[in-house]
Amino acid sequence: MGLRLKALTKSPWVFHVSAGSCNNCDIEILDCLCPRFDIERFGVLLVGCVRHAAALLVTGAMNRKSARRVQQLYRQAAKPCLVIAVGSCACGQGIFHGSYAVGPPLDEVLPGAVAAYVPGCPPKPEAIILGVVKALSTLSGNGK
Amino acid sequence: MSQKLVDRIRKGIGDKARRIDVRSPRRVYVDIAPNDLVDVVKYLFEDLRARYVIASGVQVEDGFEVLHHFCFDADHVVVSVRVKAAPEKPEVPSVAPIIKGAEFIEREMHDLLGIEFPGHPNLTRLILAEDWPEGVYPLRRGKPWEGKVSQQL
Amino acid sequence: MKSIVPIGPFHPLQEEPELFRLHVDGETVVDIDVDIGYNHRGIEKISEGKTYDQVPYLVERICGICSTSHPLAFVQAVEDLAKIEVPERALYIRTVVAELERLHSHLLWVGLAGHFLGYNTVFMWAWKYREPVLDTLEELTGNRNNYAMMKVGGVRRDFDDSKMSKVRKLLDDVWEKVVMLAGAVTDDPVLHARLKGVGILSPEDVHNYGALGPTARASGVPIDVRRDDPYAAYDRVDWSVITHDGCDVFGRAVVRVLEMLESVKIIRQCLDKMPKGPIDANVKEIPPGEGIGHAEAPRGETFHYVRSDGTNRPVRHKVRAPTYMNLPTFKSTVIGQSITDATIILASVDPCYSCTERMGVYDASNGRKTLDGKELLRLSQEKTQRLRREMGK
Numbered sequence: 001m002g003l004r005l006k007a008l009t010k011s012p013w014v015f016h017v018s019a020g021s022c023n024n025c026d027i028e029i030l031d032c033l034c035p036r037f038d039i040e041r042f043g044v045l046l047v048g049c050v051r052h053a054a055a056l057l058v059t060g061a062m063n064r065k066s067a068r069r070v071q072q073l074y075r076q077a078a079k080p081c082l083v084i085a086v087g088s089c090a091c092g093q094g095i096f097h098g099s100y101a102v103g104p105p106l107d108e109v110l111p112g113a114v115a116a117y118v119p120g121c122p123p124k125p126e127a128i129i130l131g132v133v134k135a136l137s138t139l140s141g142n143g144k
Numbered sequence: 145m146s147q148k149l150v151d152r153i154r155k156g157i158g159d160k161a162r163r164i165d166v167r168s169p170r171r172v173y174v175d176i177a178p179n180d181l182v183d184v185v186k187y188l189f190e191d192l193r194a195r196y197v198i199a200s201g202v203q204v205e206d207g208f209e210v211l212h213h214f215c216f217d218a219d220h221v222v223v224s225v226r227v228k229a230a231p232e233k234p235e236v237p238s239v240a241p242i243i244k245g246a247e248f249i250e251r252e253m254h255d256l257l258g259i260e261f262p263g264h265p266n267l268t269r270l271i272l273a274e275d276w277p278e279g280v281y282p283l284r285r286g287k288p289w290e291g292k293v294s295q296q297l
Numbered sequence: 298m299k300s301i302v303p304i305g306p307f308h309p310l311q312e313e314p315e316l317f318r319l320h321v322d323g324e325t326v327v328d329i330d331v332d333i334g335y336n337h338r339g340i341e342k343i344s345e346g347k348t349y350d351q352v353p354y355l356v357e358r359i360c361g362i363c364s365t366s367h368p369l370a371f372v373q374a375v376e377d378l379a380k381i382e383v384p385e386r387a388l389y390i391r392t393v394v395a396e397l398e399r400l401h402s403h404l405l406w407v408g409l410a411g412h413f414l415g416y417n418t419v420f421m422w423a424w425k426y427r428e429p430v431l432d433t434l435e436e437l438t439g440n441r442n443n444y445a446m447m448k449v450g451g452v453r454r455d456f457d458d459s460k461m462s463k464v465r466k467l468l469d470d471v472w473e474k475v476v477m478l479a480g481a482v483t484d485d486p487v488l489h490a491r492l493k494g495v496g497i498l499s500p501e502d503v504h505n506y507g508a509l510g511p512t513a514r515a516s517g518v519p520i521d522v523r524r525d526d527p528y529a530a531y532d533r534v535d536w537s538v539i540t541h542d543g544c545d546v547f548g549r550a551v552v553r554v555l556e557m558l559e560s561v562k563i564i565r566q567c568l569d570k571m572p573k574g575p576i577d578a579n580v581k582e583i584p585p586g587e588g589i590g591h592a593e594a595p596r597g598e599t600f601h602y603v604r605s606d607g608t609n610r611p612v613r614h615k616v617r618a619p620t621y622m623n624l625p626t627f628k629s630t631v632i633g634q635s636i637t638d639a640t641i642i643l644a645s646v647d648p649c650y651s652c653t654e655r656m657g658v659y660d661a662s663n664g665r666k667t668l669d670g671k672e673l674l675r676l677s678q679e680k681t682q683r684l685r686r687e688m689g690k
Contacts (some may be wrong), residue, residue: 020336024361024442027405034424064273066335095355100282100289101272101339104296121443122361170526171377171589195520196507197591198622200602200615213589213600217525222589224602245507245622248333256341271334282342 011043012136015053015077019070020063020102024122025087029057032132037125042133055082055115055136061089061096064103074110082115084135086128091117146170146221153223156187172223173211178236181212181227182263185239188214194223196245201253203284207231208259212239212246229259238263256283317627317643324635329627344614349375349583352611353447356601360618361442362405365398366594367601367616368447373528374603375449375611378588381578387451389571391529393464394438394446395592396560396567400471401430402595403553403560406647407478410550413640414491415678426474433467436460450578461568468561475557482554490684492547496630496642499544506629507622510597511556512646514540515548522593534566546638546645553647583609594619596647620648640677 018026032039033046047053050073058070074081083106088094090106097105107114115138118131146169153174154164160180165173176184188194194214202209208229215222229236238261240247250261251270258281261267272282280292320328340359344352353368360367369391376383404427411419431441437456438444446452482488503513513520521538523531539555541548585607591600597619604613623646631642 020338022336022358022361024358024364027361027442031424031428034421034428036425036428060336061338063335063337064276065337069335095358096338096340096343099339099343100287100293101337121358124441168377168380173587193504195504197598197600198507198615198617200613202604202613202615211602213602215525215598217520220526222526222591224589243507244505244625248621248625249617271337273334282339 011045012054012139013045013047013052014055014057014132014136015047015050015073016057017050017059017070017073019058019060019066019090019106020096021060021087021089025059025089025120028122028125029059029086029128031125032129037129039129039132042129044132044136050077053077053081054139055084055132057084057086057132058090058106059086061093061099061102062104062106062109063101067103067109070106070109074113080139081113082135082139083110083113084116084118084132085114086118086131087123088119088121091119094121146172146219149216149219149221149223152192153188156191157184160184170221172221173226174223175226178227178229181225181237182239182242184225185212186242188223188225189243192216196243197222199246199249199253201257201259201283203257204228208234208236208257210236210253210259233260234258235260235262237261238267240264255281257281258284317639319631319636319639321636324637326631326634326636326639329631331624331627333624341614341616344611344616346610348609349449349611352614353449354445356616357443357445359616362402363398363594363596363599363618364442365394365444365446366592366599367618368445369395369529370590370592370599370601371603371614371616372447372449373590373592374588374601375583375590375605376588377590378586378603378605379449379580379583381450381580383451383578384575385530385572386455386574387576387578388530388533389567390452390456390576391447392531392534393456393564393567393571394434394444394452395529396564397430397434397437399560399595400557401427401434402647403557404430406553406595406644407550410641410644413644413674413677414488415681423478426471429467429470433464436463448577449583450580451576453577455576456571464568465565468565472558472561475554475561479551479554479558482550486688487681487685488550489547490688491681492545492550492641493543494545495638496546496634496645497544498626498630502626502629506626508597508626508646509619509622510593510595510647511549511552512597512623512626514538515552516544517542520598522591522598526591528590528592530567530570531563533570534563536563536566546641549645549647583607596620597623620646624648636673637676637680640673 016029085091085106093105096102116131116135118128120127160176161174163175194216197213197215200211209226211224211226213224227236238250240250250264253259254267255270255272277292280289282289318330319326347355356367356371357364404423408420408423435441438446498516500516500518503516503518517540519538519540524538536559539552541551583605585605587604589602591598600617602615603611606612
């Protein structure tokens, strides 16, 4: 990776949500859990409840129906909650930009909340881990 | 292989077929009047046991077309049954009472093209967002949503 | 007393937003509503604004895991329309990419199914063996997913012959692992008890709903586009359509596992038979007309209908993914079953949610939850544990 990433001193819980995604990013995120990439060695845990999440991994082009649910989820999360846009769709709607079925992009759906953008279609698991760990290491209590 | 099938279909639907076009050995297009759609679909689906594939709705110069696609897997043929609907208040009889698998696609064509399907058990919104305005059909020509749909959520 | 159990829209099991509402009476599901639309991105409309060369990049992104079946069905629809003959070598390359995709898609499903049942080691194992398949795809096409290989008239990139021995080694490894998996699945009495007779889909309902792929084949219905309307090089190699008579979740699992072995057989023969030669018919113009193309994605038939007016953009592009037809079968397979089985029944059709508009079940009337998705997963995993204990395993 070129950068040495130390394990985070806190074990941040991360919640993953998809809002109009083709799933490639979602599958690569799950891949990060698998032994080959093993995001857990950095202390990052994927959880099933947004209330305890320190970060929200968001994928998808912000389809109108899903985008509102993303807003609701973000409201439920304890703050500070870092939002990490994973994939070209979450970063800027990718090839779906301008479609009638999508509303504004993620950083307008959650203004000021996006802490990191991990572009790629889909980004490789190594890129996702790099982005997530870098973003999470800015949370207080974590070593750099 | 497809000639035998075409002959069977021709016999089975009689003069209901305005046109049977064997475009290629594996692609047949049958044009019929909307009033004959239910009978023809019943024949293909129930009598000949064709597999229902999906329907394609298309806006054309003089109205709309709905093509119901059927697969005769053992005969290696896709038969598409085409009906036309008028440009103003387009209507095509629903085949959902005969084919459960057609319920979704008729709702989708209703959502995106504004075609009515009298006889459908539940012709409600399927894929557009709850706040998408009524009467705006995105798959129609041009960009019918411009100026009618807010860019904000 | 009836109550509603929603699953989704952001259920940790399903990576995609989806809403299923199960109406339950005690522990039995009495009705199910499905609400879709959470992934609708307006692809058919976007397609009308793209050239025939650009559309494959768009439709590849309909679904990450059926990534190659959509461009394949699309280019075949255009080739049908314009009566284009694709060079032999390109047909074989298309087949190899499509079958490698089937391998990693089915492995993905095996992993998820294992997780839903509480066999977490199966999840890790299956996804571990997915990686070499993705690596091979990356070596051959340049990317782990979204391979951008299909174009109207051929394929975009040739295979590097120097990589073929690596591919063959991968196939040998996969064969060994899948044979082991097949044995484990068919011999495990806990799996038999857990999955047999669960989520029954009758052949009559396969016909009524237009169900496809392993979902249909596990009900004994022998439909497979690769044999029924052969495309790419499927009619030039020997392989079998896998069916099972169980009509249940067990059958669907067996079909997918055995299909992986057929995929290995197909790829091996393609590598043996692939001729040298051009990979592109160099199509310059698409005449007016209409065309239909379909391909057997891992989940079933992907169907595209294209209409052209002679310009370089389609006038209409209808896309139908297999899950669109398979999802409504839930009304038949889940009703009457226990909620402890709802999760695995839903998963057994291998829903490719982004291909279709996800079904969501809405309970607008009271919005009250008795159980959430996490608890349904726990129930599913607990049932497996209980069976294990009862069987002394």
